[in-house]
Amino acid sequence: MIEETGSFRDPAGKIFYHKNKVLRKLSESGKERFDFLIKEEILNKSIEKKFLIKTKIFEDDDSLKNKDNNLILEHECVPYVSYPYEWSFNQLKDAALFHLDFNLFLLNLGATLIDASAYNIQFKGNKPIFIDVLSITKYDEGGPWLGHKQFCENFLNPLILKSKKGIKFNNWFKGNLEGIETDELDKLLNFFDKFSYNIFVHVHILNKLDHKFKSKKSLKPIKQKSFFSKKSLISILNQLRNFISNLKDNKSITTWDDYSSNNSYSKDEEKLKEDIVINFVKKNEFKLIADLGCNDGVYSHLALNNGCKSAIGFDFDINAIDRAFLKSKNEQINFLPLYFDASNPSTNSGWNEKERKSFKDRAKFDAIIALAFEHHLSIAKNIPLDQVISWLVSLAPNGLIEFVPKDDITIKKMLELKGNIFPNYNQENFEKILSKKSKILAKNLVSQSGRTIYEFKI
Amino acid sequence: MNKVKILTYLLFLIIMPSKAFAYLDPGTGSIILQAILGFIAASIATISIYWTKFKIIICKILNKKKDRKDIKKSDD
Numbered sequence: 001m002i003e004e005t006g007s008f009r010d011p012a013g014k015i016f017y018h019k020n021k022v023l024r025k026l027s028e029s030g031k032e033r034f035d036f037l038i039k040e041e042i043l044n045k046s047i048e049k050k051f052l053i054k055t056k057i058f059e060d061d062d063s064l065k066n067k068d069n070n071l072i073l074e075h076e077c078v079p080y081v082s083y084p085y086e087w088s089f090n091q092l093k094d095a096a097l098f099h100l101d102f103n104l105f106l107l108n109l110g111a112t113l114i115d116a117s118a119y120n121i122q123f124k125g126n127k128p129i130f131i132d133v134l135s136i137t138k139y140d141e142g143g144p145w146l147g148h149k150q151f152c153e154n155f156l157n158p159l160i161l162k163s164k165k166g167i168k169f170n171n172w173f174k175g176n177l178e179g180i181e182t183d184e185l186d187k188l189l190n191f192f193d194k195f196s197y198n199i200f201v202h203v204h205i206l207n208k209l210d211h212k213f214k215s216k217k218s219l220k221p222i223k224q225k226s227f228f229s230k231k232s233l234i235s236i237l238n239q240l241r242n243f244i245s246n247l248k249d250n251k252s253i254t255t256w257d258d259y260s261s262n263n264s265y266s267k268d269e270e271k272l273k274e275d276i277v278i279n280f281v282k283k284n285e286f287k288l289i290a291d292l293g294c295n296d297g298v299y300s301h302l303a304l305n306n307g308c309k310s311a312i313g314f315d316f317d318i319n320a321i322d323r324a325f326l327k328s329k330n331e332q333i334n335f336l337p338l339y340f341d342a343s344n345p346s347t348n349s350g351w352n353e354k355e356r357k358s359f360k361d362r363a364k365f366d367a368i369i370a371l372a373f374e375h376h377l378s379i380a381k382n383i384p385l386d387q388v389i390s391w392l393v394s395l396a397p398n399g400l401i402e403f404v405p406k407d408d409i410t411i412k413k414m415l416e417l418k419g420n421i422f423p424n425y426n427q428e429n430f431e432k433i434l435s436k437k438s439k440i441l442a443k444n445l446v447s448q449s450g451r452t453i454y455e456f457k458i
Numbered sequence: 459m460n461k462v463k464i465l466t467y468l469l470f471l472i473i474m475p476s477k478a479f480a481y482l483d484p485g486t487g488s489i490i491l492q493a494i495l496g497f498i499a500a501s502i503a504t505i506s507i508y509w510t511k512f513k514i515i516i517c518k519i520l521n522k523k524k525d526r527k528d529i530k531k532s533d534d
Contacts, residue, residue: 149488182487201491210487232496 001064005354006119012134013073023058024073024133031071036138042109043133051102053078053122053131073133079125079288079310079336081362084118084154085173086338086346088322089162089249092169095121096155098128100241103147107234112139116147118154118179119356125310125334126325144228145236152202153179156240159247160203161185164193166250168318170339177350182207198243251319269447273402274302276444276453277369280400281306286366290314290395292342293373297324300335303369312365313337342373343381360395368392368399371453375404378425379414385425386433393437397458403430405450427452 004015012030016023026034037043046052054076060066084092095118103113113135120132145151157180158169165188173179186207194200277299281289287309291300294313303311313335315321324337340346345359370392377383392401404411405427406420415421427450434440438456445452 144489144492146485148492149485152488201495206487206491208487209490213486213490228492228496229500232499233492235499236492236495 005352006350006356008351008355010132010134018064020077021058022075022077024075025066026071026073026134030134033134033137034071034073037111037133037136040109040111042106042111042136045109046102046105046130046136049105050127051098051105051130052133052136053129055133075131075133078122078129078131079334080312081357082123082312082336082338083174083346083356084158084179085170085177086340087123087170088318088325088337088339089159089168090322091123091325092118092155093159093244093247095123095128096151096159096244097241098130099151099155100237100244102130104234104237104241106136107139107230107237110139111136112143112145113137113147116151116154123336125336126328126332139230141230142228145233148236149182149206150178151240152182152206155179156202156244157182157185159244160193160199161188163247163250164189164199166252168339170318174346174349177356182210196243198239202240249322251322266447269451272444272446273371273453274299276400276446276455277302277371278306280367280369280455281308284367284398286398288312288365289367289369290363290365292368292370292392293376294324294337295320296327297335297337299369299371300337301331301333304333304335310334310336314340314342316341342377343383363395365396366398368396368401371400371402372404372410372451374401375408375411375414379411379418379422382421385422385429389430389433390437393434393456393458399456400453401434401456402446402451402453403427405452408447408449408451 002017004017007013007015007024010030011027012033013024013026016025034043043052043055047054055073058072058074060072064072066072084095087095098121099113099116099118106112114137115135117132117135120130120135121128122131123129158173161167161169161172161180169180182203186203189199189203194204281303285307286303289300289303289308289311291297291303291311291313294300294315295317297311297313300311300313311334313321313324315324315337316339318339321337321339324335328335328337340359346356348354348356348358348361350356374385374388374392377388378385389401392399406412406415406422406425431440431443431454434454434456438458440454441457442455443452
């Protein structure tokens with residue numbers, strides 16, 4: 001039994017893992033909430049509409065030693081846990097609309113969400129799903145939307161930041177796990193940005209009111225006056241929904257924006273690479289693969305079409321990730337692309353440095369595909385070749401790694417200003433290090449410049 | 459809907475408080491904002507009910523006058 005270190009904020013329940021299952025132990029207050037969901041059939045209806053992750057009561061097999069006889073729930077596993085700071089604009093936008101739709105759906109059933117944490121939403125492929133069953137509670141007519149401020153910081157503010165200012169929210173969000181503060185965003189927005197009704201009300205006015213009422217006065221009298229009718233709550237949610245659905249990504253051109261259509265390969269070379277990926281996937285039965293430097297996910301698509309169950313893509317080009325996500329949605333495949341800087345991956349963070357997990361702690365992949373990737377670390381970021389290879393082979397027991405030689409046009413460009421400062425960067429050395437760390441199963445030349453794909457196994 | 463938005467916008471500009479510095483209660487602004495939005499929505503809804511009633515009364519009066527004129531015309 002392993003306790004989930006990020007599950008502590010709500011005393012109603014606690015997540016833990018047991019025999020590869022995700023379980024949730026409920027306290028007395030959690031049981032009350034859950035009984036309400038069962039009684040009103042909210043649990044079944046939410047699962048049926050694909051809002052809520054599949055959840056059932058866990059049949060204890062005595063291996064748990066549940067001495068307190070607490071009620072235990074079992075949840076469906078998601079292939080890979082991702083965080084909002086790893087999502088692109090359209091992923092966060094979909095998650096925000098999903099959150100609002102779910103809350104509107106619950107209000108119709110006499111329930112509501114007690115918070116608006118973006119971490120309560122996960123992606124199964126390209127589809128968002130709500131994972132925290134205890135965030136649903138009975139709606140008391142007249143009660144305010146308690147998750148409003150959190151919704152603004154977790155969803156609305158990052159989306160406005162990107163849409164109005166063209167600033168990607170990811171690094172800022174990663175630094176402050178609660179999202180983008182309203183006060184900070186309000187300072188960035190200009191007079192014209194605030195002409196929008198929703199920005200004016202939910203950013204500017206909210207910030208002013210927060211400053212004005214920084215008092216220790218109790219809010220009970222306001223709460224008791226029942227200013228908050230259900231109708232007005234539904235109207236606020238719908239207004240935000242309309243506003244967010246009309247927000248557009250404000251993109252600036254990035255380095256690898258047009259990589260899949262404008263790269264240094266010929267058609268034949270591309271075909272060769274694709275065949276290697278197809279053969280690699282076909283002869284193994286991978287459940288989960290990581291596509292490092294995925295761009296818009298060509299190789300992940302191939303892997304998924306040839307037997308792999310799910311693929312997670314990683315790339316540090318936010319435009320490529322957004323395009324890959326939209327493509328994954330259009331083609332309805334089980335591919336989740338995520339924003340990722342391999343030279344500065346997500347680390348353990350939050351309370352006690354254990355609330356949000358690092359990339360490596362979440363990396364439970366069956367295989368990696370790292371094509372045209374290693375030189376971005378060893379040449380562009382000056383990371384020694386042996387460290388790059390050690391890191392790559394530590395991510396999964398199987399994989400494909402493409403070696404790009406110094407004669408290749410991409411590396412020539414990279415070294416134009418730096419000069420030839422990497423004497424140990426050559427194919428012989430690459431092969432020597434890789435064979436020390438793993439078993440090389442295959443080696444295929446894929447370009448005239450000498451690019452070679454190695455298949456390894458630990 | 460747009461009228462409601464414009465009115466809310468203007469009301470906020472009028473009632474907007476100036477700066478204050480004290481202890482921060484993270485949810486306070488949000489709760490008060492929702493209370494104001496709820497109050498404005500309810501007020502506009504109430505006003506629109508009376509406005510509709512007022513319009514019906516005016517229409518009735520105008521129609522009566524028109525009817526009388528029509529009766530007079532037909533008598534002639």
